[in-house]
Amino acid sequence: MEELRRLFKEIKLQQLSSGEVFSFEVPEDREQVLTEIEDHEPIFLRHIQPVDHVITFSEDTDDLEELVDIVRDARKVFEGKRTAVHLRRVENSPFPYSAADTKAVVEAILIDIGSELSLQQPEQILSLYASKDSLLIGWGTPRELLSDWPGGAVRFQREEGQISRAKFKLLEAERTFGINLAEHKRALDIGAAPGGWTSLLLDRGLDVTAIDPAELHPSLVSNRRLTYLKKNASEVKFSPNSFDLIVCDMSWSPMQMGKLVLDLSQALSSGGDAIVTIKLMHRKPLQTIRDVMQKLQEVFIIRKAKQLFHNRDEITLLLEKR
Template sequence: MWTCRAGFESHLFEELAWAGASPRMLGEVLVESETRPSEPPVFARTGIRVLTSLPSEQNLDPMAGALAERILDTLPKGMLVLQSFTPDSPEGNRLADEADALLEAVRARLPADRLLEETWRAREAGATLVELCVAPGVVMMGEVPAREALSLSPGGRQRMRRGADSPSRAAMKLEEALVNLPFEPGRGEVCVDLGAAPGGWTQRLVARGARVIAVDPAKLMPELAHHPRVEHVQESAFAYTPEEPVDWLCCDMAWRPLEVAQLLAKWGRRDWATHLVANIKLPMKDKNPLLLRVRHILTEEGGWQGLTMRQLYHDRDEVTVTAHRGQ
């Protein structure tokens, strides 16, 4: 079973169908498939192998204990990270209290040494992520090895905190992308931020200790424009050429997707950057065919390796891509 952003069910369904996974719509933001594709679906927030599916009443609280007992019988062995979620839709979100009650009922019946409390350690600990999905009329329990999980957040909803001084919500997209990478921009590394203004991504990179070359004809927020580790180049991202290769190329431009892909491919082809984090805007209806072209441009023409392409929780009509060169 897969979760996605509301309104993107048909795109996720199409991806799974193209992969021969025999998908079926379950309801708003939920799609199931018979198999798990070898390539993670772009529009999936999370995916779990369903072990138990039980009907539920409108009010789940009185049934939580009985449902928990039935769920215990099918829990996987070993160390577990146990979470609950509801579909990210108006109808699903109204069931949040029921999901919390069921989670607590299951937790109360498990030995403490079966549960890994530090979710961020799940992959290195070899734990299994167990998700309890409370949806209208049904409760599902599923699992996925943490090392294979698309997200370690319940239902794939990786909420990031927006700082009070953040100039835009764009910073949360970068934060979420970096959470899912095994490494991130660090102290002393050089990052180029294409289309930087007003400075959401630049701000977060500087906070990590990086030096940032912010490329944008528009102005940055004042505290960034005068920051000692920020160099503002006021020209088009398409015209800019770095003086020497940099560690990270970051890009969140509201521009035509194929032109942005060609620009990112140029950086890869010329070995101008080692790591890539970028957003590709998708205002069109036929998103999957365009993403195939973007993937081809970045990998075959640009030489970027280890490409990931995901619609993250903080993405809207867009996807986030990450990649690297020469590793």
């Protein structure tokens, strides 16, 4: 909300779901707002839903009939496009219909007007949000909405034998940042234990050097593409251009993490990538982020900064070595 206040001077905000969902109004038109957010994407905003129509609940079939009419009238938006339907609701919303029933009705209309239903890689998303008194309806492309997942909540299925949930953070970073980890060859994982990120990098076919004084998971240590240094990262040095990827997900203070990554950056080839998390331990997260990013810019170009769904009190950065 603070980031949007800085982006739009005349903004009105209203909380819809505590700590998670809010609505906002600004004088600018829809296209101006979406363009401004795309050009200056906030770190903490994972999903945006334009509100093109509002249905005040009557709690009878008129609500669904009005929704059907709105979708029919928007034929030109969806006709010939792969479309996904997302429905979310605030807790205790009086909207009487289940997600399955609502989607079944809407999807039937979309098919009737010539749209193709698609959960994977949709071209358009019809978003419905049931608040405490109304149904908010809007649509846009995944790029405009910042995500093709409902509410920006990227969910992965836990695998048997998975070492830690931290793996989901790196999976989401790969998807959100539009990078392919498998295109890299040699990675350095700083503060690797117990090995969630290391395991994903090995799965992608990389040679991985993992540094941590704590133990890696036993399932990893026999992997022939893994070099495990049971040390503090500050104690090791590498030759220049030893790696084309550095990752770091350490529970250290932000400035200490930044210094450590900078100290080891000489081992990263020019143009190489780094994916690091900044733990937000202090009361002024935006100031902390600015301070760490300013320090990292001595060596790196900051490609993107995002608070991912699988982040907790932290954000994730995608960096490129100058």
